[in-house]
Amino acid sequence: MYRRRVSAGLAATVIATIGAAYAGPAHADALQNIKAKGVLAVGVKADYPPFGYRAPNGDIIGIEPDLARDVAKRLGVKLQLVPVVAANRMQFLEQGKIDLLIATMTDTPERARVIAIVKPDYYASGYNLMLPKSVKLTAWNELRGKPVCAIQGAYYNKQVAEKFGVQVIAFTGVAEALTALKQGRCIGFLYDDTAIGGQLLKPEWSTYAMPLESQDAEPWGLAVRKGETSFYDFMAKTVADWHKTGSILALESKYGLTKHSKFVEEMHDKYK
Numbered sequence: 001m002y003r004r005r006v007s008a009g010l011a012a013t014v015i016a017t018i019g020a021a022y023a024g025p026a027h028a029d030a031l032q033n034i035k036a037k038g039v040l041a042v043g044v045k046a047d048y049p050p051f052g053y054r055a056p057n058g059d060i061i062g063i064e065p066d067l068a069r070d071v072a073k074r075l076g077v078k079l080q081l082v083p084v085v086a087a088n089r090m091q092f093l094e095q096g097k098i099d100l101l102i103a104t105m106t107d108t109p110e111r112a113r114v115i116a117i118v119k120p121d122y123y124a125s126g127y128n129l130m131l132p133k134s135v136k137l138t139a140w141n142e143l144r145g146k147p148v149c150a151i152q153g154a155y156y157n158k159q160v161a162e163k164f165g166v167q168v169i170a171f172t173g174v175a176e177a178l179t180a181l182k183q184g185r186c187i188g189f190l191y192d193d194t195a196i197g198g199q200l201l202k203p204e205w206s207t208y209a210m211p212l213e214s215q216d217a218e219p220w221g222l223a224v225r226k227g228e229t230s231f232y233d234f235m236a237k238t239v240a241d242w243h244k245t246g247s248i249l250a251l252e253s254k255y256g257l258t259k260h261s262k263f264v265e266e267m268h269d270k271y272k
Contacts, residue, residue: 030225030230034231038077038078040078040079041100042080042082043082043084043098044065044068044081044082044102045084048195049201051063051104052064052104063248063251063254068100070247084101086105089103090105090114093115093225099231100222100231102222104194107219111221112221115224115226116225118221119236120239121239122220124218124220124261124263124264125214125218126193126214126215127160127190127215127216128212129189129210130191131210132208132209133208133209137211140164140215143164143165143166144164145167146166146187147186148168148188149169149171150177150190150191151191156190157170160190160215177189193210193214201256214262222235243264243267243271244268244272245272249268
């Protein structure tokens with residue numbers, strides 16, 4: 001009799017275990033859970049203008065917080081913005097500290113194996129040059145033989161040197177490179193085009209511009225946790241609608257980016 005009870009208990013445990021396995025992850029109904037709790041937690045940057053940064057009153061504002069606000073509005077819930085950085089943004093999503101990640105994240109196969117990066121991508125960034133407005137250049141090949149300031153370790157340093165014949169002078173950090181630019185030690189600053197866009201919004205760089213076409217653009221993706229099928233589908237339709245309506249183009253203008261992203265323009269033409 002005792003052995004039968006043990007066997008029955010073991011069988012119940014096995015059945016429960018199998019049932020749990022087929023039930024899928026606990027966050028599979030994330031969309032319903034978000035609506036039930038009435039709050040959408042979105043991870044965004046707070047140090048990357050104009051995509052996500054602190055206003056004088058401490059609020060997080062920018063292009064991506066505005067996109068997050070639109071998602072919350074569509075769901076009919078309140079918005080909670082959670083500041084993240086590159087080192088913790090994916091972990092915050094995996095750990096459930098945030099429901100959605102919109103934080104200047106490049107869409108790569110390695111990241112897509114860990115989190116669910118929503119298609120279509122919503123933005124893209126490449127490398128470009130910040131140049132004095134007095135320097136009249138219209139093409140990259142016009143830079144041949146000229147010195148440009150850059151950051152040590154940037155993947156595009158070698159590519160620019162080999163492809164365009166530029167003399168790359170690499171510094172340890174952004175501040176050092178920008179100081180050298182002001183001192184006239186280089187003709188321009190080679191960096192991520194979105195970061196340059198943020199610098200150009202500052203009054204101290206009012207006499208500089210980014211006149212050349214960005215190179216080697218890589219798409220950015222927003223993300224949800226693996227297994228969140230309904231939320232993924234909702235966000236895929238939302239991003240497609242942003243492209244269709246030109247919402248991201250409008251946000252670029254709102255936050256002072258006078259030169260629209262070529263990727264966003266092409267996606268608008270594709271979906272409109």
